[in-house]
Amino acid sequence: MQVVYDTLTGNVRRFVQALCAEWPAPACQVQSGAPDGAFLLVTYTFGTGEVPDSTRRFLQAHAAGLRGVVASGSYHWGANFARAGDRISAEYGVPVVAKLNKGGTEADRRAVLDWLRSNHGPMD
Numbered sequence: 518m519q520v521v522y523d524t525l526t527g528n529v530r531r532f533v534q535a536l537c538a539e540w541p542a543p544a545c546q547v548q549s550g551a552p553d554g555a556f557l558l559v560t561y562t563f564g565t566g567e568v569p570d571s572t573r574r575f576l577q578a579h580a581a582g583l584r585g586v587v588a589s590g591s592y593h594w595g596a597n598f599a600r601a602g603d604r605i606s607a608e609y610g611v612p613v614v615a616k617l618n619k620g621g622t623e624a625d626r627r628a629v630l631d632w633l634r635s636n637h638g639p640m641d
């Protein structure tokens with residue numbers, strides 16, 4: 518399964534780069550167009566608990582392949598922490614695989630890798 522990500526200030530990109538060192542499927546940014554098939558979306562939270570417009574536009578066109586979401590945010594935002602993940606989960610009926618504070622931790626990376634490995638092969 519592919520990893521598709523959206524990032525503004527680089528936290529998500531750093532997480533995805535570390536993830537893909539151990540998950541040999543292509544990662545691409547939402548701006549690069551259509552994914553090949555099933556994908557895990559890694560995005561961030563913007564506004565007040567909102568999904569970034571760039572992620573929203575991508576999902577409007579390509580939600581068919583969406584299998585799960587990882588959302589980044591900051592603990593600073595309290596109840597709205599990584600809320601983009603909850604919104605996407607509710608709207609598209611997919612699991613929130615992890616919520617990351619900023620670029621996430623080693624434990625977050627392990628949890629996401631476990632989910633990828635138990636759900637799909639790299640080329641599914």
Ligand SMILES: Cc1cc2nc3c(=O)[nH]c(=O)nc-3n(C[C@H](O)[C@H](O)[C@H](O)COP(=O)(O)O)c2cc1C
Pocket residue numbers: 523524525526527528529530561562563564565566567589590591592594597598599600618619620
């Ligand atoms: C204008 C703005 C609004 C934000 N709103 C939220 C929010 O509502 N909830 C949250 O958890 N994080 C919020 N954040 C924090 C980002 O989601 C967080 O820094 C994230 O790691 C950014 O990912 P990126 O570096 O890949 O762009 C906000 C950041 C900015 C700049």
